[in-house]
Amino acid sequence: MTETFTSRPAAGLDDKSLLRAYRTMRTIRDFEERLHDEFATGEIPGFVHLYAGEEASATGVCSNLDDDRDSISSTHRGHGHCIAKGVDVKEMMAEIYGRTTGSCHGKGGSMHIADLSKGMLGANGIVGGGPPLICGTALAAKLRGDGGVGVAFFGDGGSNQGTTLESLNLASVWNLPAVFVAENNGYAEATSAAWSVGGGDIANRAAAFGMPGVIVDGFDFFAVHEAAAQAVERARNGGGPTLIEVKLTRYYGHFEGDQQTYRSTEVAEAREKLDCLKRFRRTVTGSGQLTDGQLDQVDAEVARLIDEAVEEAKAAPQPTRADLDTDVYISY
Ligand SMILES: Cc1ncc(C[n+]2csc(CCOP(=O)(O)OP(=O)(O)O)c2C)c(N)n1
Numbered sequence: 001m002t003e004t005f006t007s008r009p010a011a012g013l014d015d016k017s018l019l020r021a022y023r024t025m026r027t028i029r030d031f032e033e034r035l036h037d038e039f040a041t042g043e044i045p046g047f048v049h050l051y052a053g054e055e056a057s058a059t060g061v062c063s064n065l066d067d068d069r070d071s072i073s074s075t076h077r078g079h080g081h082c083i084a085k086g087v088d089v090k091e092m093m094a095e096i097y098g099r100t101t102g103s104c105h106g107k108g109g110s111m112h113i114a115d116l117s118k119g120m121l122g123a124n125g126i127v128g129g130g131p132p133l134i135c136g137t138a139l140a141a142k143l144r145g146d147g148g149v150g151v152a153f154f155g156d157g158g159s160n161q162g163t164t165l166e167s168l169n170l171a172s173v174w175n176l177p178a179v180f181v182a183e184n185n186g187y188a189e190a191t192s193a194a195w196s197v198g199g200g201d202i203a204n205r206a207a208a209f210g211m212p213g214v215i216v217d218g219f220d221f222f223a224v225h226e227a228a229a230q231a232v233e234r235a236r237n238g239g240g241p242t243l244i245e246v247k248l249t250r251y252y253g254h255f256e257g258d259q260q261t262y263r264s265t266e267v268a269e270a271r272e273k274l275d276c277l278k279r280f281r282r283t284v285t286g287s288g289q290l291t292d293g294q295l296d297q298v299d300a301e302v303a304r305l306i307d308e309a310v311e312e313a314k315a316a317p318q319p320t321r322a323d324l325d326t327d328v329y330i331s332y
């Protein structure tokens, strides 16, 4: 049966870990809200899909992972996953602006940000493209025997792709150290998950593949962190894969420019009543573990970082024609 996780305040995390988690979520939020404004000026090339509202998912999961042995795959909505896995924020911003100082030298843009040194295999324009990659990295970790884990993030839409279902099966039969994180934000573009996801909750599908399936409140950092901690621990110790379904809401449209005629008041309500940053603050100040002053300081530092990231990205050079021939094969 599918288990539902509930929040346990602070979940044994020390002050430093709590501050780090808050900083990560705040950085994702500010990064995305700033991009929302900057995209409207027309200066950013290509498509941008914002992760605001979903911060507790990437942060709660990735706070259980190491840089060197653990890897993640992401989606078209990948900025939050990148930040949570430790990709440099200024390089990310430059990448989105298509500048040579970007994480992929300005040639990938929003949907292809990758940093293998951080175990971030890449955002991915192919819905359902990530899970097969993670079967590969999880198999590699299993062969290395270093306890490494692969985590695939995908959406409710991605959960219906054959690639995802095949990956769940492969991870099961090969007993791979993999964690599958279905971020169910209720929509695939404008299509409601209530209509498109057969069998009710995505986590129910885990039973068919003989792995644990859990449902987590995606507004609750602590619930996500704990569910992921158990799944990662199981994977590291040879217990095989887990499917975690994180229920959340995206605060912006499917892409920047989406008129969102398919929904009305749910975002305002989520921002007001459910927001993961507000909830985190209430929990850690209520328990006396952190003060409002400490969190306000993080807010100020992150605001400065994002200002600098945008300023530096705008001032950085664009790739030249000669750059077309590099980063293709061996100079990658
Ligand atoms: C294989 C494939 N099919 C269709 C698309 C077009 N597409 C891009 S995003 C998207 C919806 C994805 O929804 P979901 O997986 O729920 O992720 P979310 O956008 O909600 O984060 C679709 C259909 C694509 N990029 N790749």
Ligand SMILES: [Mg+2]
Binding pocket: 155, 156, 157, 183, 184, 185, 186, 187, 188, 189
């Ligand atoms: Mg979705």
